[in-house]
Amino acid sequence: MPVWQVVLLVNLTLAVGLGLGYADWGRRADRLYQELEATRARVEQLERERAACTTGARAGEQQWEARGIVRAIFPRADLLVITHEEIRGFLPPRTTSFRASPKLRHAVRVGDAIRFSLRGAFRDATIVAIERW
Amino acid sequence: MRLFLLAASWVHLASSVLLTGAFFMLLLAGNPSERPTARRWERTIAVYSRRVLLVALGSGIACLLARTAVFEGRLEAALEPRAVWRALLDTRPGLIWLARHGLLVVLGAFLLLPADVRETRNWIAARVEPLVLGMLALALVSGSSHAAGVAPRTVLAVAVDVAHLLGSGIWIGGLVPLALLLRAASREAGADSRLYAERAVLRFSGAALATMIVLITSGSMNAFVQVGSVAGLAGTAYGHLLLAKLSVLVPVLVLAAVNRVRLLPALSRPTTTVGCPAMRSLAAFVGLEAILALVLLALVAAMTLTTPARHEQPVWPLPFRFSLDAALEGPATRWRALLGSQLVLLGTVAAIASLFVRRRRAPVLAGALVLIAVGAGGGLAPFVVDAYPTTYRRPPVTYHAASIAPGMLVYHEHCATCHGATGAGDGPSMQGRRPPADLRSPPVSRRHAGEIFWLVTHGIPERGMPGFENRLGDAERWDVINFIRALGAAGDAGRLGRVVEPERPWLVAPDFAVSVGPLAPGALRDYRGRRIVLLVFYTLPGSRPRMTQLARSYDLLWIMGVEVIAVPTDASSEAIRELGSSPPALFPVVTDGALDIVRAYRMFAPGPHAELLIDRQGYIRAIWKGDTEAMPEATVLLGQVEQLNEERNVAPFPDDHIH
Incomplete structure (x- = not known):
């Protein structure tokens, strides 16, 4: 076989090998990584839903646990304003207002450091338990 | 083990470079056709490149084993298949090693093929393919070099490093085959290929010039990224290796210049002697250039195993440094600096002019040198300030309230009695004595933090200031320095008003x-x-x-x-x-x-x-x-x-x- 044909063959083999290698392993690795992330998020959500179920929540509701500090109490609007740490799978660290029952609102004062549980769907989460820490 | 790794890295880098250069030189010289000496040379280079390839593969394996031992922190790990496998597949340098050596194996297989290269396109294919494979294998070295660790602009850093490596491959690697060709053609029996050798050396000279420009540009960019400062160059192991590399590069460049300016034109002159003395001299000079270039590669291999200067704490080796701030402090020093710089400028112009005058060149040059010496001596003096080994040390403690506040307490306990509560130098124990410097004043605030650290640590015995090395820990001394900086800044804060001054953050x-x-x-x-x-x-x-x-x-x-x-x-x-x-x-x-x-x-x-x-x-x-x-x-x-x-x-x- 002439040398130029050998060269062509070697280069084609290298190019096709690299291309197929990426198309197979590279893309499969990307896909697996994305699936892993999605599955991890789903598992966390299911765990939250299970935790919510064990405390009497309705189907589809989740439960989050977080720590924070009470910044304001608005009795008429049933709201507690809390500066909280990151609530995994829900909110970054920031100051947020949450709905809370009068009983829970009366249990805390502005400035209290608290551990609290939120339950509900994403846009409709309510504080269901509070304890000072 | 590190010495073994260094030796293996050097041999591997050198063989990779020589391989690329050999294929480049074969292609550059062109088809020797019916010239027996040139044909023999081509065969010699083919055998030479196969041997170099074997060395590259062998040293590559040695590098992998040594790296495994270093990676695992155990000498015996180098011989454990599982540890080697881990270093190969679980690390980025390992994967790059696999890709590079895969390419070298393909190259080896290609070189072993019996090839009929009488037809031009076959000859070109047989020369281009190994060059491309060799260049790819060499370029991949950058993937696991210091350049790959640069962030941000990683791609740019790697691209610059690739250009530097390929430039070295073409230039250094081409020197050995060229020296062999010149030596063969300079013999009496090689007369048939002298024109071929002359054409090859002219082509190489042009290519080497272009390569040198690429090497200097990419080398400067690499140095800027990895060293970053004069302190890094003068005060770290990486900087010292770079200086050593430059000191070897200078004679290499001088040799290259002599080859190009003196010996190259002599090749085309008619000669009456048997053989060609100019060609023989050129062969010897090119060989010498190649040996120096291999020394250069040893230093490069050492640099790849050394932490880049940018990530090291520099130890300043000189008792002085130059400071523009110090020179511009008073009108007298400003005038002195201005006068000195003008004398240096005049001297430089005179020195350049001396190159163009035929008569009285020596006196003009001597006068120029005197002007430069006087200008530099007088003009540079105001720029000179004291320096210490820690002058360019980066503080390990940030400019943070949690450092300034304890620094304030330490200052009031240990320093305020002399320097005063506000740093003005009016402490109670200085009554009737020469007061120390005002810590809020520009001479102090312009000092590097590392210099103040040295003075706090070792004191100023001639001014009666004690050293605090044994009384305060490192962190406490840096806290005091942060406090002193805050003192100066707080003094300046008085200039800040109740209204924002547009576009002037300071x-x-x-x-x-x-x-x-x-x-x-x-x-x-x-x-x-x-x-x-x-x-x-x-x-x-x-x-x-x-x-x-x-x-x-x-x-x-x-x-x-x-x-x-x-x-x-x-x-x-x-x-x-x-x-x-x-x-x-x-x-x-x-x-x-x-x-x-x-x-x-x-x-x-x-x-x-x-x-x-x-x-x-x-x-x-x-x-x-x-x-x-x-x-x-x-x-x-x-x-x-x-x-x-x-x-x-x-x-x-x-x-x-x-x-």
Whole structure:
């Protein structure tokens, strides 16, 4: 076989090998990584839903646990304003207002450091338990 | 093991470079056709490249084993298949090693093929293919080099490194085959290929010149990225290796210049002697150039195994350094520097002119040198200041309230008795004695932090200042230095008004931790590039009306891009509760570590209530101090914020460490 044909063959083999290698392993690795992330998020959500179920929540509701500090109490609007740490799978660290029952609102004062549980769907989460820490 | 790794790396790098250069030279020289000597040379280079390839593969395996031992921290790991497998498949350098050696194996297989290259396209294919494979294998070295660790602009750094490596491959690797060709053609029996050799050397000379430009440009860029400063060059192992490399490069360049300017033209002159003496001399010089270039590669291999200067603490080797600030301090020194620089300029012009005059060249050159010497001696003197081994050491402690505040306590305990409470040099123990330098004055504030660290550590015996090496720990000494810097900055803060001076950020706000309740603390620097910060120091009950006003305006301030951070001057952990909830103050109120922040910032803005406007880059732009009556109305404050929002020339973020 002439040398130029050998060269062509070697280069084609290298190019096709690299291309197929990426198309197979590279893309499969990307896909697996994305699936892993999605599955991890789903598992966390299911765990939250299970935790919510064990405390009497309705189907589809989740439960989050977080720590924070009470910044304001608005009795008429049933709201507690809390500066909280990151609530995994829900909110970054920031100051947020949450709905809370009068009983829970009366249990805390502005400035209290608290551990609290939120339950509900994403846009409709309510504080269901509070304890000072 | 490191010595073995160094030797293996050198042999591997050198063989990879020689391989690329050999194929490049074969292609560059062209088809020797019916010239027996040139044909013989081509066969010799083919055998030579196969041997070099074997060396490259062998040394590559040695490198892998040595790296495995270093990676695992055990000598015996080099011979454990599982450890080698892990180093190969679980690390980026390992994967790159696999790709490179895969290419070298393909290259080896190609070289072993029996090839009929009488037809031109076959000859070209047989020369280009190994060159491409060799260049790919060489270029991949950059994937696991220091350049791959540069961030950001990793791609640019790797591209520059690839250009540098390929340039070295073409230039250094081409020297050995060229020397062999010249030697063969310079013999009596090689007369048939002299024209071929002459053409090859002319082509190589042109290619080497272009390559040299690429090498110098990419080398300078690499040095800038990996070394970054004169201190890094003079005060680190990596910098010393780079200097050694440059010192070998200079004679190589001189040799290359002699070859190009003197010996190359001599090749085409008619010669009466048997053989060709000019060609023989050129062969010897090119061989010498190749040997020096291999020494150069040994230094490069050592550099790849050494931490880049940018990540090392430099140890300044000289007792002095040059400082532009020192020279521009007084009018007398300014004039001296100006005069000196003009003399140097005149001398340089005279020296260049001496190259073009035929008569009296020596006196003109001597005069030029005298002018340069006098100008440099007189003009440089004002630039010279004392320096110490730690002059360019980067402080390990950031410019942070948590460092300034303890530094203040250490200062008052150990330094204030001489330097005075404010650093003015009026301490009680200096009554009737020559006062020490004012720590807030420019000569001190312009000193590098590393220099003050040296003076605090070792003292100034001739001025009676003791060293604190045995009395204070490293961290305490750096805290004192941060405090001294804050003293100088606080003195300058007096120039800052109640109104933002447009486009003029200069006063760096010390960082501090923003701890709200028991939550994980943030930091002032977290707001950089995101929000303007209104830092409020308040004292209740006096500050209550102002805090109520701020709580009511918070929504509007937030929309304007402002975060309000409130710090109680009494550092109460119940600060949020004490502020109350009507109206609720929803901005961050520091409840932990407030004391350090208050101590550090009181130097800038004393009083029961003070407010500082800090821009998005982290510079203090306006200060309001006194009582709450002196604080800006909401409309005035919003006007200042608007001013900051409209600024177009964004200053760089300040360094977290003092210098």
